[in-house]
Amino acid sequence: MATIAADPGMHEMIHDENLPLVRRLEAVGFRAWPASSVAYDGSWQIRLTGSHPSKRLNCLVALDPSDVRDIPLRIEKAERKFAAHGRPLLVRETPLSPRPLLDYLAQNGWERFEEVVTLTADLTTIELPDGLDYLPTQDVGRYVDADIAVHGADPAGKPALAEIVSAIQPPTGLFVIEDAEDGPLAATLCVQDNDLAGLMSLAVRADRRRQGLGVELLTSALRWARMRGARAAWLQVVADNKAALALYAKMGFTEAYRYAYWRKGA
Template sequence: MHSSAVNLPLVRRLEAVSFRAWPASSVIYDGSWQIRLTGSHPSKRINCVVPLDPSDYGNCDVRLEKARRRFEDFGRPLIIRETTLMPPELRAHLYDNGWTVFEEVKVMTADLVNAELPETMAHLPTHDIGRFVEASLKVGNEDLSLRSPIAEIVSSIKPNLGLFIKEEVEGDPHATVICVQDNDLAGVLSLEVASAARRMGVGSEILTSALRWARISGAKTAWLQVVSTNVPALALYEKFGFEEAYTYRYWGKDNS
C-alpha cells in the first residue's frame, strides 16, 4: 500500500464518514489510534483498531497488548485495520511479530452529479428499521439472532438514512441496501441480493434507487467498501462508474 499515489485528505474524509455510517457502540482513542468495539455484533469494521496518523507509532508493543486485553473483555480477537494512514513502522512491527493480512477491502467512489440515473425512482426508502432488518436478514440468509444488534447499529446512524427493500410481494424481499447521505457524500452499505434473484438486474435496480435518492438529497459523490475478491460486486459497481480511491487491509494474529 503506497501512499504516494493516494489522496490522503480524501482518505481521511472517507474514513470519517465511514465511521459515522456504520457506528461502533464503543469508540476510544489511544493517541491517534481509534479503538472500535461492539459487543453485540461481530462486524470487523466496528471491532478493530484503526491507526489514523502515519507518525503515531511509539510504544506500539504496550499499546497493542492493552488493546488486546480490551478486545478480550468484549470476547473479540484483536484486529488491526490498516489504511494508508497507518505508520509503516507499525506495519513492519505486525509483520515481524507473526501477524498476517486476512482480508483486503477496496474503498470506491463515483461521481453522482453527472451519473446517468433514471429520473424516476423504482423504490422509495422505508423508515421502518424493523421491517428493513427482517428483510436484510432474509435476503442474506443471516442468523436471526443478529436482528437486535443490526437494528441497534442502524438506529444509531446519525446522518440522513435511506433503507431500501426490493420486493414484489411484501415479506418476500429480493434485495436490500442502506444508503447514508452525509452532506455531499453518500455511502452505500450492505447491498444484498437474494441468491434466487441474482443475475436478473435486481442489484442494479436497487443501487440505482439508492444513488438517485442520495443525489436528490444533495450528495455529489457516492462511496462504498467492497472485499477485493468479490468479483460480481466489483463488476456491478464499476458499471455505475465507481473507481478505487484506496484499499485497506485487516491484520490478525492467531485468530484469522
Template sequence: MPGQRAGAGLSTVRQFEAAGFRAWPAAAVHYDGTWVVRLTAGHPAKRLNSVNPLDPRDVHDLPERVMRAGRRFEAYGRPLTFRMSPLAGAPLERHLEGEGWIRFGDSLVMQADLDNAAVNGAMDQIPLKDMGRFVTATMTTHATDATLRAGLSEIIGAIQPEVGLFALERGDEPLTTAICVHEGDLAGLFEVATAEAERGKGHGRRLVLSALKWARLRGARRAWLQVEADNPAALRLYRGLGFTELYSYHYRRRPEG
C-alpha cells in the first residue's frame, strides 16, 4: 500500500502531487473523474505516462474506467500504468491486486526545511541559461539514449514555474546535473544525477545545496523531491541534507503476456 508518514494528511499529499504535475509536465493530460491521465509521446518516464488517482473515494466503475485508460495508453504506444499515491485509496489497490497487476517502482516523496546552515553556506551558482547545453549535460550524467533529447527538451521547456538548470562541470565534462523548480514557498528537485565515474566525490551534495540556495533566495522555504526507495546512494545524500520522508507511492502495471 502507498503510505503517509506522520503529519502527511491527504491535503498535504494533494499539495505535493499538484506541485509535481506542474513542475514536471506531461505533454497530454486527460481526466476521468478525479483520475489524472498523463501521457507523453516523446519520453517514456513513468511519471509522465501514468494514471494518477487523486481521491480515494472515487472508485466507481473501475473495470470500465481502467479499460478507457488502457485505450488512451495504447494510442500512445505506452503500457497502461497506475501511479499509486495515498490518494489512490485501498479499493483501487485491491482491485488491481486482484487482477494480478504487478507492483514496482516504490518511491518516496521527501521534504526539508531550507532554513539551515548547509543551505546558507552553499556556494552561489547561477543556473545555466542555455537549455541545449544543459540537456546535453544531463543526458551525459544520466547516460540517456540520444533519441530522447527532443522529448526531454520539450518537457523542460513546458515547465511553468520558475526553473533553474544547474550543472557542475570540469571544463566541457559534466559531472553532476540537477533541475530546481521554484514555485511559491516550494523548491522541487528533479533529474539529479552524477556521472558514474564521478560518484562518491561530493559533487551531488555541492550542486544540490547550490540549487536549493538559489531557490531560497527567491522565497522558497521548503524543498521536496521524489526518489526511488531502492536507491541507497541518493537516500544517503538526501537524508544527510535533512530530507525526511513525507509519503510513499508505487506503480502498478499488468503482467506481460
C-alpha cells in the first residue's frame, strides 16, 4: 500500500487511486470523534470544540486537493475564527490537502508536527487470538473514568470527554478492563460505522503494560465489531510509537495513509 514520503517538511501525496479510501476513512473518523462545531469554507472543514483540547476536534482540514483559491485570505479568516474561541489555528495535513496549501504553510513560518499513521485490517481474514472476551459497557461515566485513569489524564476533563463520547452517533462499544482492587487497567472504544469499525483511544495503564491486556482488549473489540457485521477495522497511532505499530502489524494491520498537523511558528 502506498505511503507518503519521509521528508518531514513536505510529504508527497499517496497515489490517486487510494484517495477514495482516504476520503472514506476521514469521513468515518469525523463521525467517530465528533466536534461540537463544524463549519465549511469551500471544501475546507473547520472543526472546533471549546470544551476539549483534542487536535482532531480543533483544526482546519482541507478535503479536496483541487480547492486552492484564496489560500492566504482563507487561512487568515480561519485564524480569526479560532482566536474567537481562544485557540490557535491548527491545520491538519492529509493526502487530501492541496499542495499549494502545504507550500503556503511551509513558506510562511508554519511548522509541521505529530505525524500519525492510519492503519486498516481486513476483519474477514484476520485471525484473532484466543483469550478472555470482554463485553462492552454502555455506561459512559464508567468508560470515561477508566479512560482518564489509564491515560493519567486530568479528572477535570471528565465532563468534556463524556460529552464527546455521548455525541458519537454510530453504534459504539465501550471496552474496559478493571481490577476489583486496582481499578481500571485498560480502555478503548470501538465505533462501528456500517462495515467499518474504528478503534479509538486504546490505552493500557503505564504500570500494567506488556502483560497482554492491550491485545485482549483489541481482540474483544474487533470480535464484537465483526459479529455485528464489520468487514474492516481502522485505527490511528502516532508514528513514533514503535511498540504500538509493531503490535498492530502483528495483529494484521497495514498502513493506509498518514496525517500530521501544522501550527504557526513562534
